[in-house]
Amino acid sequence: MPDLETRYAAEQFLFHEARLLDEGRWDDWLALFTDDGWYWLPARAGQTDPLEEISIIYEDPSVLRLRVARLNHPHAWTLAPAPRTAHVIGNVTVANGAADGSLTVGSMATIAEFRAGETGGRRLYAGRQTHELRPDPDSEAGFRIALKRLDLIDCDAESGAINVIL
Amino acid sequence: MTELPRPTPDDISALVRADRVHRRLYTDPAIFALEMERIFGRTWLFVAHESQFAKPGDILRTRMGLEDVLVTRDRDGAIHVVLNRCAHRGAAICTQERSHAPSLVCPYHGWAFALDGAVTSVPHRPSMPAGFDMADPARSLARAPRVESYRGFVFASFAETGHSLTQHLGVMTEIFDNLIDRSPDGEIEQAGGMFRQVYRGNWKLHHENANDTLHAGYTHESSVAAARDDKRDYATPAFDDHLTHVQMLSNQFGVREWEKTGIWGAPGGHSYMGGIHEKGVMSTDDLDPVAAELRARIAAKQGEDRADEILGMNRYNNLVWPNVSVNAQHQQLRVVTPLAVDKTMVTAMCFRLKGAPERQFQRAVRILNNISSPASTILVDDIEIFERTQHGLTNDAADWIDLSRGIDIETPTNDGRLAAGGISDLPIRGQYNEWLQYMTAA
Ligand code: FES
């Protein structure tokens, strides 16, 4: 079992990531990923194959970059007005990965969203997150994300537009 | 629900003119109720692809307009569409999207029905009155009287009589043919899952957008700009990332480019756009390895010329009014289901071309993610605009919406289609021609 210091560092990293998303700091969030990292929101509970099954999002930083550039554009209509979100991250579990200090971090995310106006509204997302973290002593955050997987509890249900990064 | 006053044919006709329609078409629950009765309750509706319920005993739950229906395949392979409502006291029999069973048994009092909807057993017959007749159709599940498959695409109608399915589809059979022809084995399969997106707007807003070329540069400005500002070289793509880039970029046409493309309308309210990736004669040099392999496999069975003809068919957003839209190039299909006057569900799916390279299917999945996921960087802006339009139309102080673009430059083709340049409301006017016929028919 990882020592308390490692567990604390992993937990702080998740809180940091959540804060970047809540503050709309998309570029800073994108910079958390390793170049070969993946951001995955499966479209089915227990999904293992992202290539032959649809995903709400399955993107590497190369494509996430396009997603973030759109969010930064003044005419991204779904951000006018901008949604506000509150991420709550809990039930954090940390497992040691390889000898290089990689960690597999499990957690639950509850994300409340509010967007003003007739096309906005209040919305709640919830699900289990899995982060594969690589230690990165050069970065302030301490880790980079090799995989972030978020399994929303309603990932296969009908859905309105998802306007933010979760 | 309270009974709404039924608009008369004269009421309806007063809301539709050659170049405009009244906002009530999008906001009035009485008109919506009449649409469900006269359009969705009568015409042919796409319900499923046969690969989704391939085996005897397979049951697929879907909707025909507001009606909750089960599409079944019986022991003999025959296809039925029955109402998901017990003939006894009305309980929904099936709650799963897909299931498999030899019969339909109601969880309330155990009435059982064959897969064609016929009642087969009623527990405790002694308590039923003497005149209770199992052969009375009212004891069986209600069913769509007409169900037909066009080469695997299953349509159903609640009307006993009317146009045959092929009459209804008309020239739009060509796009279903083309989707199948792209498979080297001549067979396709729905696979990979489906997205179900719900927007807060009227169902017709989706169709009016389907062939609206000019909206792309405005509605999708943010994703177009993101892709255009991306100067990376996608020549040797890993993981097909370039496809996402191309999808986002594909809305970048300006007025001059759109003018060079075309839009066609067909009888029945159907329409499509074309001429978008026109490059003259198709050259195999342009093809990346996956596309080249697909072409080679088709050519091996059908010959070089036929392969070019099949892969060269250049039609987008083929709208088969009133509820399905097809993009054969990327093996995509969308079903539009009205839920309320101001609420609509779009179900999006893709197909595997049997005999094609596996990567071809992975691309179809990727494109479905890109353009039809609830988190799509493209679709979310369309949804936002549908919802803004729905809101705008709730204002009572202005009545009409304009559909006049291109009305002076339509040309009939010699096979009954109407053609226009790439910027035209021709498809929408065609949709309302058809809409008016259904809505004012007795
Ligand atoms: S409601 Fe179905 S058996 Fe009674």
Ligand SMILES: [Fe+2]
């Ligand atoms: Fe669009």
